[in-house]
Amino acid sequence: MMPVNNEPIPIDAAAIESPLAGPVLARDADASYWMARYVERAEHVARLLLVNSEALIDVGDVAAPLLQQHWQSVLQIMNVESIPDGDDPYSLRITEELTFNTNSPNSLISCLTRARENARGIREVISSEMWEHLNLLYWTIRSTETRTAFEESPDQLYRQIINGSMLFQGLTDQTLIHGQRWHFTQLGKYFERISVTCRILQAKYELLHGADVSADTPLSNLHWTTLLSSCGSIEAFRRTYSGETDPLHVAQFLVLEKDFPRCIRYCAHQAYEAITAIRGIVRPHSVDPTERILGRLDSQLEYAQPSELLEHGLPNYVGQIMENIAQAGISVLRSFFLH
Numbered sequence: 001m002m003p004v005n006n007e008p009i010p011i012d013a014a015a016i017e018s019p020l021a022g023p024v025l026a027r028d029a030d031a032s033y034w035m036a037r038y039v040e041r042a043e044h045v046a047r048l049l050l051v052n053s054e055a056l057i058d059v060g061d062v063a064a065p066l067l068q069q070h071w072q073s074v075l076q077i078m079n080v081e082s083i084p085d086g087d088d089p090y091s092l093r094i095t096e097e098l099t100f101n102t103n104s105p106n107s108l109i110s111c112l113t114r115a116r117e118n119a120r121g122i123r124e125v126i127s128s129e130m131w132e133h134l135n136l137l138y139w140t141i142r143s144t145e146t147r148t149a150f151e152e153s154p155d156q157l158y159r160q161i162i163n164g165s166m167l168f169q170g171l172t173d174q175t176l177i178h179g180q181r182w183h184f185t186q187l188g189k190y191f192e193r194i195s196v197t198c199r200i201l202q203a204k205y206e207l208l209h210g211a212d213v214s215a216d217t218p219l220s221n222l223h224w225t226t227l228l229s230s231c232g233s234i235e236a237f238r239r240t241y242s243g244e245t246d247p248l249h250v251a252q253f254l255v256l257e258k259d260f261p262r263c264i265r266y267c268a269h270q271a272y273e274a275i276t277a278i279r280g281i282v283r284p285h286s287v288d289p290t291e292r293i294l295g296r297l298d299s300q301l302e303y304a305q306p307s308e309l310l311e312h313g314l315p316n317y318v319g320q321i322m323e324n325i326a327q328a329g330i331s332v333l334r335s336f337f338l339h
Helices: 026-059 064-077 090-100 108-121 128-142 144-152 154-175 180-210 218-230 234-240 247-256 264-282 289-303 306-311 314-337
Strands: none
Touching: 026 064, 026 090, 026 108, 026 154, 026 180, 026 218, 026 314, 064 090, 064 180, 090 108, 090 144, 090 154, 108 128, 108 154, 128 144, 128 154, 144 154, 154 180, 180 218, 180 247, 180 264, 180 314, 218 234, 218 247, 234 247, 247 264, 247 306, 247 314, 264 289, 264 314, 289 314, 306 314
């Protein structure tokens, strides 16, 4: 019998090459980033259409100009300049444009198509569960049965896409190695979430003030509630702040809350962590330009005072955040995708 030796066997770490060492292919990084970003965008479009439709049911009769402004804010948030003329009501033409129009880059069908195309390009390096689920979402929205059911109950499709996006994110977290590809999916997801949340804040804030709605009225509360619901934050906000939906509290929560995953400060910090992890693997002895941009934004939001949000106008404040994220996106493109 051989003697039992409890001493650990020495291992030459230099002789072992980690499968995650060194940068991933630029193609893989680019596809991972945009796959996650388009899935996140589809979720936001679906939630906007669902929330705005339900809000009008709750409020009852609305003046025609205010109704049009209400739906125009959805187009503004998703950067849609105009929609085709037609005999159908304005709201139906918008929902059609942002759901099934393949020529609209931010429609649900376009977002899911582009997400699937990126996933197909890296199918060998993502999990089968991720691919199968995204493929199912894609074929669901393209099916004749979905189009027929949509005419009777559009909210069913919107809820399916919202839940499908969150399930896809869960599958990504639970079935993908948390290496560079996973960090790029996090970067894409949080960039998109920050950008859309900022645009929602801008559009809804301008709509509320442009409509000259007095504070602490049912219509004012409805507008702020719709804003929070559009960001998927209504329940978390109510658990944090009781009473009326005060504009400062809404802005403070959505911009500066550090512990809720749909708030800008949380997303900025997670994006900073993701780019720091990527840089640590790819270029451990340098600082990436994207890391500088996100590091400054992370620090700004960490030490910001709530009064600063409204001091020069909330649209201006979140507009600067959007500009930082746009610059960070360009920096990521130059640093990791153009090779």
